[in-house]
Amino acid sequence: MNFLQIISNTLAQILAPATLGYVLAAIGLSVHFGFAGLLNMGVAGFMAIGAYGFAISILTFGLPWPLAALIGLAAAVVFALIMGIPTLRLRGDYLAIVTIAAAEVLRLLFLTSTFRPVTGSADGLSGFQAGFRASNPLPPGKWGWGPWTYQSDQWWVIIVGVITIAIAVLLVWALMRSPWGRVIRGIREDEDAVGSLGKNVFAFKMQALVVGGIIIAAGGIITAMGTNVNPNVYVTSQTFYVWTALLLGGAATIFGPVLGAVLFWMVRAFLSNLLPALVSIGWLPFLTPEQSQMLVFVLVGAALMLLVIFRPQGILGSKKELTFVR
Amino acid sequence: MAHARTAPVPRLHRRVVAALAFLAAAAAGVGILAGPAGSSWAATSADYPYTLKGNVRAAGESVPDATVRVTGQDEEGAAFEEEATTDKNGAWSVGVPTKDGTWTIELVESSLPSGVAVPDGFSFTQEATFGATSTVTRNFTLGAAERQTVGFWDQFLSRAVNGLNFGLMLALAAIGLSLVFGTTGLSNFAHGEMVTFGALMALLFTTGFGLSIWVAIPIAVIASAGLGLAMDAGLWRPLRRKGLGTVQLMIVSIGLSLALRYVYQMFVGGRTEQLPGAVAEVIPGLGPIRLTVTDLISMGVSIVVIVAFAWWLMRTRIGRATRAVSDNPSLAAASGIDVDGVVRVVWVVAAALAGLSGVLWAYFRPGIKWDMGTSILLLIFAAVTLGGLGTAFGALVGSIIVGLLVELSTLWIPSDLKYVGALVVLIVILLFRPQGILGRRERIG
Numbered sequence: 001m002n003f004l005q006i007i008s009n010t011l012a013q014i015l016a017p018a019t020l021g022y023v024l025a026a027i028g029l030s031v032h033f034g035f036a037g038l039l040n041m042g043v044a045g046f047m048a049i050g051a052y053g054f055a056i057s058i059l060t061f062g063l064p065w066p067l068a069a070l071i072g073l074a075a076a077v078v079f080a081l082i083m084g085i086p087t088l089r090l091r092g093d094y095l096a097i098v099t100i101a102a103a104e105v106l107r108l109l110f111l112t113s114t115f116r117p118v119t120g121s122a123d124g125l126s127g128f129q130a131g132f133r134a135s136n137p138l139p140p141g142k143w144g145w146g147p148w149t150y151q152s153d154q155w156w157v158i159i160v161g162v163i164t165i166a167i168a169v170l171l172v173w174a175l176m177r178s179p180w181g182r183v184i185r186g187i188r189e190d191e192d193a194v195g196s197l198g199k200n201v202f203a204f205k206m207q208a209l210v211v212g213g214i215i216i217a218a219g220g221i222i223t224a225m226g227t228n229v230n231p232n233v234y235v236t237s238q239t240f241y242v243w244t245a246l247l248l249g250g251a252a253t254i255f256g257p258v259l260g261a262v263l264f265w266m267v268r269a270f271l272s273n274l275l276p277a278l279v280s281i282g283w284l285p286f287l288t289p290e291q292s293q294m295l296v297f298v299l300v301g302a303a304l305m306l307l308v309i310f311r312p313q314g315i316l317g318s319k320k321e322l323t324f325v326r
Numbered sequence: 327m328a329h330a331r332t333a334p335v336p337r338l339h340r341r342v343v344a345a346l347a348f349l350a351a352a353a354a355g356v357g358i359l360a361g362p363a364g365s366s367w368a369a370t371s372a373d374y375p376y377t378l379k380g381n382v383r384a385a386g387e388s389v390p391d392a393t394v395r396v397t398g399q400d401e402e403g404a405a406f407e408e409e410a411t412t413d414k415n416g417a418w419s420v421g422v423p424t425k426d427g428t429w430t431i432e433l434v435e436s437s438l439p440s441g442v443a444v445p446d447g448f449s450f451t452q453e454a455t456f457g458a459t460s461t462v463t464r465n466f467t468l469g470a471a472e473r474q475t476v477g478f479w480d481q482f483l484s485r486a487v488n489g490l491n492f493g494l495m496l497a498l499a500a501i502g503l504s505l506v507f508g509t510t511g512l513s514n515f516a517h518g519e520m521v522t523f524g525a526l527m528a529l530l531f532t533t534g535f536g537l538s539i540w541v542a543i544p545i546a547v548i549a550s551a552g553l554g555l556a557m558d559a560g561l562w563r564p565l566r567r568k569g570l571g572t573v574q575l576m577i578v579s580i581g582l583s584l585a586l587r588y589v590y591q592m593f594v595g596g597r598t599e600q601l602p603g604a605v606a607e608v609i610p611g612l613g614p615i616r617l618t619v620t621d622l623i624s625m626g627v628s629i630v631v632i633v634a635f636a637w638w639l640m641r642t643r644i645g646r647a648t649r650a651v652s653d654n655p656s657l658a659a660a661s662g663i664d665v666d667g668v669v670r671v672v673w674v675v676a677a678a679l680a681g682l683s684g685v686l687w688a689y690f691r692p693g694i695k696w697d698m699g700t701s702i703l704l705l706i707f708a709a710v711t712l713g714g715l716g717t718a719f720g721a722l723v724g725s726i727i728v729g730l731l732v733e734l735s736t737l738w739i740p741s742d743l744k745y746v747g748a749l750v751v752l753i754v755i756l757l758f759r760p761q762g763i764l765g766r767r768e769r770i771g
Contacts, residue, residue, distance in 0.1 A: 039573060086757040092573065093513050093715075097707050098756060101749040104704055112742045236700075240580050247577070290595070294588040301585030308577045309565065 006273040012147040013269040014262055017154075017226025020161035021047065022265060024219030026246045026257030027168045031212035033243075034251030035176055037188030038209060039096035042083065043216055043242045045103025048234035049075045050217025051224035052110055052119065058128040060118055065132045069221050076217030079106075080210045088205045100236060111231040124230030132156075132225055157226040164222060165258065168215050173254045175211070184208050185252075244304045250314030252321045259316060271296045374421035377461040378429055378454055381416040384438075384468035388416030393437035394466075396420045398429040411437075425456035433466045478737070480614030485733045487615050493709075493729020494628035495690055496702065498683035500709040500721035501635060502676025508652035508716035509665075509672045510562065511572040515579045517680060517706060518699030519586040524550045524681025525601075525688040525698060526590060532602050539602050543685055550681020551674045557582075558673035563666065583700070591696040598693035601685070605692075624686045631682060632722060635675070639718055644671055652716060705732065705745060708752040714765025723763055 013019055025043055032040040040046075053072030057063045063071070083102050087095040113121045120126075136156040144150050150158065175181050183204050186194040195201045241264065249260020275292035278284045284292060313319055378396055382389040392412045400406045400423040410418040422429060432451045454462045503517045527546035531537045537545070561582070565575060606618035639645040650658040651668045659665045687702065688694045709728040713720025728748045735747035755762070 039576075083753075086753055086760075090756065090760050093576065094711070094756060094760065096513065096576065097711055098753050101704055101708065101752050105746050105749045105753075108743055108746050112740055114740045114743065236704075237584065240584055243577065243580070287592075291592045294592045297588040298585045298592070301581045301583070301588065304581030304584065305578045306581075308574050308581065309568070309570065312574060 002277075006270065006277060008147040009273050010266050010270040013265045015148055015150075015158050016265065017157050017161065017223050019262060019265040020158065020165065020226075021219040021223030022242060022245055022261040023165050023258050024161075024168055024222060025216045025242045026249065026261040027165070027172060028212040028215030028217075028219065029242055029246050030251055030253070030257045031172060031175075031208055031215065034246065034253070034256070035172075035181065035188065036184045036205060036208035036212070037092070038088075038205060038212075039092045040099050040209070040212070041096045041236075041239055041243075042099030042103035044234040044236060044238040045099065045106045046076050046079065046213050046216035047220030047223070047238070048103070048106050048110060048231070049079050050220030051229045051234075052125070053217070054221045054224050055125040055128045055229045056118060058131060059125060065135070069218075072221045073214050073217050076213045077210050080213035081206070084206045084209045088202055088209070100239065103234070103239065104236065107231050107234050110234070119231075120229075122231065124228050124232075126228040128229075129153075129225060154226065157222070160225065161222040164218055168218065169254060169258065171211075172215075176254070180204075180207075240304070241300065244300060244307070247304065247307050247312070247314055250317030253314070253316040256314050256316040260314065263315075268296060268300065271299060374423045375460060376422045376425045376456060377419055378422060378431060378464065379417065379419035379461060380431075380464040380466065381418065382412050382433060382466045382468070383416050388412070388414065389439065389468070390414045390416060391437070391439070392416075392418075392466075393434040394418045394420070395432045395434055396422065396429055397432070398422065399427050400424055401426070409434075425460065427455070429454045429462075431464050438468075477614075481737060482734065484614045484616055485737060486730060487617060488621075489730035489733030490726065491621055491625050491628075491729070492690060492733060493726035494625055494632070495683050495686040496705060496709055496729050497632060497722045497725035498628060498679045498686070499702070500706045500713070500725045501632070501718050502679040503706055504710045504713070504716055504718055504721035505648065505652070505672045506676050507710070508718070509648065509655070509669050510566065510575075512562070512575045512579065513572070513707075515576065515703065516557075516583040516586060517676075518701075518703035519583050519590070520550065520553065520677050520680035520699070521684040521687060521702065521706075522587075522590055522694075522696065522699035523553055523677075524684030525694045526594065526684075527681065528601055528685045528688065529594075529599055529694050533599065543682070546685055547678050547681050550684070551678035553681075554673040554675075554677025555670065557677070558670050562673070563669070566669075583703075587697060587700060594694070594696055596696070598695050600693055601688050604689060620689050624689055627682070628686065631679070635679070636719070638675075644668070648672055705748055708748050711752055712755055712762055714762030717762070717764045720762055720764035727763075 025047055028046070029040060029043055032038040050072040053075035054065075054068045057068035057071045058065060079102070083095075083099055087098045109115070110119045111122055112119075115121070133153045133156065136153060138152045138155055138159075140152045142149060142151050144155070176185070183194060183199055186197075186199075187201055187204055191201055194204075242261075245261040245264035246257050247260070248263055249258065250256030272293055275284065275287075275295055276289040279287050279289050279292045287295065307314070313321065380394075382392045382394070390412055393409055394412065395407065395409045397405070397407045406423065408420050408422070410420045412418045430451055430453055435450055448468065450466075452464045452466075454464050456462055499517065499521050502520075503514060506512055506514050506517075524546050527549040528539070528542045531542035531545050532539050561578075562575070565578065570578070603620055606620040608616050608618055609622065639648060647658070647663045647668050648671070650661070650663055651665050651672075655665050658668075684699060687698060691698065705728055706725075709724035710721050711724070712727060713722065713724025728751075731748045731751060732744050736744050739747065
């Protein structure tokens with residue numbers, strides 16, 4: 001068992017495009033759930049619409065990548081409106097069911113062979129990053145330090161991703177200390193009380209859904225800049241992983257989602273490197289290497305349960321800021 | 327664990343091999359039996375020791391009355407030509423005088439019925455040479471018959487019956503989910519795993535322990551009920567005592583769903599396994615409706631169980647108590663109903679129904695896979711929401727609507743989008759009647 005290699009793989013995960021995408025998705029979800037109390041179970045759908053909006057704009061319509069990214073974000077706004085209008089007047093779990101259903105509808109639409117020329121069906125889309133890579137100002141070649149040695153193009157994704165994360169964190173921080181943020185948090189705690197103060201609860205919830213949705217879609221776009229787009233990624237499990245990441249860090253905090261998503265991927269990378277290694281040296285005699293990979297997800301599920309039961313405020317959250325109100 | 331996993335596999339293989347051998351023998355038998363009935367080649371096949379045979383199929387259906395022409399040279403080098411017509415099973419057979427040389431088999435295109443599509447790369451002629459055996463099989467497999475051969479209403483009827491079957495199966499799962507929601511307020515995302523559990527137990531007791539499916543199904547249902555009891559006693563009741571909110575409980579159920587799903591995958595892997603009797607004959611004489619005996623039994627079981635459940639809910643003491651708790655837990659507790667006891671019974675009933683629906687779902691799909699329950703979880707939710715969250719009979723109505731919708735929508739949309747219709751309807755219905763069909767207004771606020 002090569003322990004150094006395992007540590008290296010784990011550390012390398014910090015800057016992987018998937019991690020950066022999850023960080024953004026978790027930040028967006030913190031706006032939805034952590035601050036506004038909206039049970040968005042369609043995180044994967046928002047990420048998918050961002051990624052596909054980006055990729056399809058480039059491949060089918062031949063747009064430059066910054067415009068394509070904007071279209072991905074705009075598509076997420078439309079998606080948020082479609083989901084919010086029927087459900088935001090209803091009790092929270094209706095939004096949960098509708099968002100999870102809408103995300104699945106999207107995935108099936110991207111998966112069906114009917115639209116293969118546009119969506120690539122089960123093969124997904126690839127080869128749309130050329131324009132993005134052409135805009136790369138970094139020196140070519142492979143460089144970096146220790147576990148963080150990447151190709152120039154990968155560095156470009158990482159830099160754009162980290163800048164986007166910084167903007168998102170700043171945006172959420174500024175929004176949440178503004179009067180708007182106070183209303184949003186008030187809605188989370190007591191919708192009726194905020195309504196009786198003359199605030200339009202529905203409009204505020206809708207705004208929160210849109211803002212969070214844009215940030216989640218940005219996560220999808222950053223992921224798409226680094227890897228190909230495939231419908232099998234955007235399953236409901238992905239939504240649950242983002243939830244796990246968010247609750248791990250702390251739902252109603254600014255840096256909680258960042259910490260949570262990075263930790264989530266590090267622990268996942270660590271376990272999926274460590275467990276097969278333990279199997280191969282005979283420490284887990286009941287498991288095959290494939291089964292040990294599934295054990296990782298069993299542990300993720302168990303971790304989600306334990307988190308919600310014993311530390312619902314997450315690592316960075318405070319017990320005073322209630323997130324699970326209803 | 328590794329042993330438990332690998333042990334049933336060879337057994338399964340043997341079964342598959344045996345089944346294939348049986349099928350091959352049956353096909354050969356059909357060919358032999360059909361032989362004397364066919365007029366064109368009866369004399370020749372009796373005369374010659376070597377046989378070329380095969381069948382003609384289009385989209386999985388036998389093609390009768392198609393002409394197959396065999397040409398070649400007999401032992402003197404003279405040209406030999408013989409024609410055969412496929413029987414009602416699509417089988418043909420031609421006797422030839424020698425096993426030397428190459429035989430050309432041509433499917434006469436003009437003899438095919440209209441509406442048979444020829445797939446890309448399909449060749450109407452095949453060549454055959456004899457090896458050690460005295461028979462050689464060459465099959466012609468054509469593409470899907472054009473839909474023009476089946477009328478719209480015939481298809482409609484066929485899909486509707488299929489949808490009803492699916493809906494009834496869905497109802498078994500949805501009623502449980504709705505009951506749990508009504509009594510505890512929990513949107514249980516792990517319900518799909520309870521469905522899978524029933525199917526896996528049936529698989530364990532049939533393929534694993536070699537029991538008959540009729541013994542295995544009740545055992546699977548009882549095991550599922552046990553799972554429900556264990557989940558309530560080990561997880562949900564302590565969490566209710568701890569005072570977790572419904573949202574927290576919902577996310578716990580999501581975690582449980584993930585964990586259980588991958589535990590299943592650790593045991594059964596990514597394969598699809600079949601329960602015994604998954605391949606059954608279509609009952610003849612129903613016109614356009616394609617129903618197998620399994621389908622019919624499945625529908626019968628669903629209806630009987632749903633009626634029994636309705637009787638239980640409406641007539642028995644515990645059923646009334648369940649409805650009371652569903653209505654208002656505090657009031658029910660104040661009037662002397664043991665709420666915890668009722669909730670325990672509800673979990674047992676819900677899990678048993680989910681387990682049974684899992685077995686039926688395994689036959690409907692067909693096949694057992696680790697994520698089979700998850701794949702219909704959203705349809706179950708759609709059914710429950712459509713009927714009205716927390717109402718048992720609403721779940722039944724919602725399920726049948728969803729079942730019909732899923733199957734009938736394939737008349738207009740591609741079948742890989744058939745779940746989309748049901749989910750879109752779920753979203754649309756919330757716009758106009760958020761309380762669902764049988765729900766009451768005050769529950770939604």
